[in-house]
Amino acid sequence: MGADAKVAGSTRLMVGEHFMLGDHACAEGALAAGLDFFAGYPITPSTEICERLAHRLPQVGGRFVQMEDELGSIAAILGASAAGARSLTATSGPGFSLMMENIGLAVMMEIPCVIVDVMRGSPSTGLPTLVGQGDVFQARWGSHGDYSIVAFSPSSPQECFDLTIRAFNVADQLRIPVFLLMDETIGHMTERVVIPPAAQIPRTPRKRPTHAPGEKLFLPFKADSDLIPPMAHAGEGYNVHFTGLTHDERGYPALNAQAHEELVMRLSQKVSAHASEVTLVEEVNLEDAEVVVVAFGCTARSARRAVNLARQRGIKAGLLRVITLWPFPEEQVRRLAGSGRVKRFIVPEINLGQVCREVERLTSLPVDRINRAGGAMISPQSIVEVIAA
Amino acid sequence: MTTAASASNPTRIVETHPIDKVLRADRFPHILCPACGIGSIIHCYVQAIIESGIPLNQHVCVSGIGCSGRAAGYINVDSYHTTHGRAVPFALGIAVYRPDLHVTVISGDGDLTSIGGNHLIHAARRNVNLTVICINNFNYGMTGGQAGPTTPLSAKSSTTPFGSWERPFNLPHLAHAVGASFVARWTVLHIRQLKEAVLRGIHKEGFAFIEVLSPCPTGFGRPNDIGDGLEEMRRYRRRCHVDDNAYLPEIDIDLTNDESPIVVGNFVDVDRPPFHPALGEPASTTAKPDPDRADARTQSRESISNGR
Ligand SMILES: Cc1ncc(C[n+]2csc(CCOP(=O)(O)OP(=O)(O)O)c2C)c(N)n1
Numbered sequence: 001m002g003a004d005a006k007v008a009g010s011t012r013l014m015v016g017e018h019f020m021l022g023d024h025a026c027a028e029g030a031l032a033a034g035l036d037f038f039a040g041y042p043i044t045p046s047t048e049i050c051e052r053l054a055h056r057l058p059q060v061g062g063r064f065v066q067m068e069d070e071l072g073s074i075a076a077i078l079g080a081s082a083a084g085a086r087s088l089t090a091t092s093g094p095g096f097s098l099m100m101e102n103i104g105l106a107v108m109m110e111i112p113c114v115i116v117d118v119m120r121g122s123p124s125t126g127l128p129t130l131v132g133q134g135d136v137f138q139a140r141w142g143s144h145g146d147y148s149i150v151a152f153s154p155s156s157p158q159e160c161f162d163l164t165i166r167a168f169n170v171a172d173q174l175r176i177p178v179f180l181l182m183d184e185t186i187g188h189m190t191e192r193v194v195i196p197p198a199a200q201i202p203r204t205p206r207k208r209p210t211h212a213p214g215e216k217l218f219l220p221f222k223a224d225s226d227l228i229p230p231m232a233h234a235g236e237g238y239n240v241h242f243t244g245l246t247h248d249e250r251g252y253p254a255l256n257a258q259a260h261e262e263l264v265m266r267l268s269q270k271v272s273a274h275a276s277e278v279t280l281v282e283e284v285n286l287e288d289a290e291v292v293v294v295a296f297g298c299t300a301r302s303a304r305r306a307v308n309l310a311r312q313r314g315i316k317a318g319l320l321r322v323i324t325l326w327p328f329p330e331e332q333v334r335r336l337a338g339s340g341r342v343k344r345f346i347v348p349e350i351n352l353g354q355v356c357r358e359v360e361r362l363t364s365l366p367v368d369r370i371n372r373a374g375g376a377m378i379s380p381q382s383i384v385e386v387i388a389a
Numbered sequence: 390m391t392t393a394a395s396a397s398n399p400t401r402i403v404e405t406h407p408i409d410k411v412l413r414a415d416r417f418p419h420i421l422c423p424a425c426g427i428g429s430i431i432h433c434y435v436q437a438i439i440e441s442g443i444p445l446n447q448h449v450c451v452s453g454i455g456c457s458g459r460a461a462g463y464i465n466v467d468s469y470h471t472t473h474g475r476a477v478p479f480a481l482g483i484a485v486y487r488p489d490l491h492v493t494v495i496s497g498d499g500d501l502t503s504i505g506g507n508h509l510i511h512a513a514r515r516n517v518n519l520t521v522i523c524i525n526n527f528n529y530g531m532t533g534g535q536a537g538p539t540t541p542l543s544a545k546s547s548t549t550p551f552g553s554w555e556r557p558f559n560l561p562h563l564a565h566a567v568g569a570s571f572v573a574r575w576t577v578l579h580i581r582q583l584k585e586a587v588l589r590g591i592h593k594e595g596f597a598f599i600e601v602l603s604p605c606p607t608g609f610g611r612p613n614d615i616g617d618g619l620e621e622m623r624r625y626r627r628r629c630h631v632d633d634n635a636y637l638p639e640i641d642i643d644l645t646n647d648e649s650p651i652v653v654g655n656f657v658d659v660d661r662p663p664f665h666p667a668l669g670e671p672a673s674t675t676a677k678p679d680p681d682r683a684d685a686r687t688q689s690r691e692s693i694s695n696g697r
Pocket residue numbers: 454455456457458473496497498499500501524526528529530531532537
C-alpha cells in the first residue's frame with residue numbers, strides 16, 4: 001500500500017508532492033473525489049488500487065468490500081450508488097469482461113459509477129503482469145446493445161489522479177458509468193504526483209429532485225432539456241422504481257417500440273450532447289505538423305519522444321494525445337485531416353488495431369498503423385521509423 | 390376491503406384496501422398467470438412492511454430477473470429490478486452504504502440459487518443485513534418452464550423431457566450451512582406463517598433466508614400432471630409438516646412423490662455479528678467467535694438445535 005499511505009491515517013486528501021504508483025494515484029484520486037464505497041476483486045495489474053483503498057477508505061469514513069467476484073463488485077457499486085454513494089470498482093480485462101452485463105444496467109438505470117480497467121496483455125488470461133491496450137473497443141461496445149459511455153486514458157500517475165476525479169464528476173453529471181482505461185505500464189509506473197488542496201478539487205454534484213417527496217408527482221426518468229433526469233436515492237421517500245427493462249418516465253416497464261426508441265435515443269444523445277465538455281486531448285507540435293501521431297496511455301509517452309526525435313531530424317511531426325477515448329475526439333481529428341497541411345496519420349497502439357479504425361473513419365488521408373499484441377511498450381524508435389518512412 | 394359508491398355517480402365504484410398504499414396500484418393488471426403463487430408472496434411482504442412499523446421510506450425491495458423478479462415492480466417502496474442473479478450484491482451495496490434501511494430481496498429459485506448462487510452463499514457467510522425471499526416454484530417460470538437447481542428428481546420440464554436426473558438443492562440446509570442467521574421454509578398456503586417469517590427477517594440483524602414454495606401451474610404444474618395451482622396447494626396441505634426443529638440435511642423436497650412429507654418451519658434463528666465493513670477499526674472488534682458454528686460441526690442427529 002506504500003509507506004505514505006500508512007502515515008496518511010485519517011486524512012482523506014494527502015495534499016502535497018509524492019513519488020507515487022499510478023494505481024495508488026488512482027486510488028488517491030478517488031478519495032479526493034469523495035469516494036464513499038468501493039467493491040472489488042483482486043486482479044493484476046489493478047490490485048494495488050484495491051489494496052490501497054482497503055487501507056485508506058475505512059479510515060476516512062468510506063466502505064470497502066472485497067466481493068466474491070467481479071459480477072458482485074459491479075452490482076454492489078450500482079446498489080451503493082443508487083443509495084447515493086460515490087462508488088468505484090477496479091479490475092483488469094478478465095474482470096472487465098465479467099462486468100459487462102451490469103454496465104448495461106448502469107446505463108439503463110442511469111446510475112453513476114466509475115470503473116477502472118488496468119489493461120494487460122489479452123485476450124483471456126493473457127499476460128497478467130505485462131502491458132496491453134486491447135480493451136478500447138470493449139469499453140465502448142462491450143455490453144449488448146447501443147449505448148454511450150465516457151472513457152478516459154491517463155498517460156502518467158498524475159493523470160491517474162486527475163482523471164479519476166474527473167471521471168466521478170462526469171459520471172455524476174451525466175448519470176452514466178465512466179471508465180478509466182489505464183494500462184499496466186501506467187498503473188505500475190512511479191512518478192511525481194501533486195495532490196492539490198481541497199479548494200482546487202472540483203466536484204460536480206448529481207442533479208437531484210427539486211421538491212420534497214410527496215409534495216407533487218416525481219417522475220424519476222423524466223429528463224430536463226439537458227436530457228438528464230434528476231436522481232432520487234434509495235431511502236429518501238420518493239418510492240422510485242428502477243429497472244433494466246425499457247421503461248417510461250415513471251420508471252415502469254414499457255415494452256414497446258416507441259418507448260424503446262425514446263429511451264435508447266435519449267441515453268445515447270445525453271452523452272453526445274455533452275461530448276465537447278468531456279472530450280480531452282493534448283496537442284503537441286501540431287501547429288505546423290505534417291505527420292500526426294495519434295496515441296493514448298503509455299504509448300503516448302513513446303510517441304511524444306518519437307515526435308521530438310523526428311523534429312530533431314527536421315520532420316514536421318506532431319502528437320495528438322487522446323485523453324478521452326470515448327466519445328472519440330472526432331472534431332480534433334477532422335480538423336487536422338481537413339487542414340490541408342497534414343499529410344499522414346500514424347496510430348501506434350498495443351493491440352492489433354483499434355483506435356486506428358476511429359482515425360480511419362474520420363479521414364481519407366493515409367493512416368499508418370503500428371501494432372503490437374502486448375507484453376511490451378512500443379519503442380520511440382519504431383515510431384520514428386514510421387514517421388521518417 | 391371497503392367499497393364505496395359515490396352518491397352523485399352511483400355507477401362509479403371506488404375500491405381501496407389497507408395495502409393499497411404499499412402497492413403500485415397503477416401497475417395493475419399484473420403479468421402473473423392465474424393461480425400463480427407469486428401474488429400471495431407479494432401480499433405477505435406488503436403486510437409485513439405494514440406490520441413492521443418501519444416507515445415505508447426505510448424499506449427497499451430488490452429483485453433479479455424472472456416472474457418472481459417482477460415482484461419489486463409492484464411494491465411502492467424504493468425498488469430495483471436488477472439483472473439475472475445479481476439482486477443480492479446490488480442489495481448489499483445499498484445495505485452497506487445505508488445500514489439504516491431495511492433491504493429485502495425477492496427473487497426466484499433460479500435467479501438466487503443458480504446464476505446468483507455464489508452471491509447468495511457469500512452474503513449469508515458475511516451475514517449481510519438482508520432479508521431474502523426465495524420464491525421456489527421448482528423451475529424457470531419466465532423462460533417457459535425449464536429445469537433448474539431446485540427441480541425435483543424425475544420432474545419433467547422443457548429441458549428435462551425424460552425427467553430430471555440431477556439432485557436438487559435443499560435450500561434451508563444450504564442457507565444454514567453457509568451462515569444465514571434466520572432460515573425458514575413456508576409455502577403460499579401458509580400465508581400467516583410466511584408473513585410472520587418475513588417480519589422476523591426484516592427485524593433480524595443479519596442475513597435472513599426464507600424459501601417459499603409456490604405453484605407455477607404454467608411452467609411446472611402442467612408438465613408434471615399437477616392439475617392446477619389449487620391442486621398444488623392441496624398437495625401442500627396434505628403433505629406439509631411443520632417442524633421448527635427439523636434436521637436440515639434431511640428436509641429435501643420431493644414434490645412428485647406423494648408419500649414424502651414437505652417439512653416447513655422457522656428452522657434457524659441465531660444472533661451473529663452482522664456485516665459492517667470496518668471503519669478503520671481492527672477486525673477483532675466485529676468478528677466475535679461464533680459458538681453456533683462451532684457446535685454445528687459436532688452436533689449429532691439427535692442433538693441438533695439448528696442454533697436456536
Ligand atoms: C444473464 C441471463 N441469462 C438468462 C436470462 C433468461 N432468464 C430470464 S428469467 C430466467 C429464469 C428465472 O427463473 P427463476 O429465478 O426461478 O424465476 P421464475 O420465473 O421461476 O419466478 C432466465 C433463465 C436472463 N434474463 N439473463
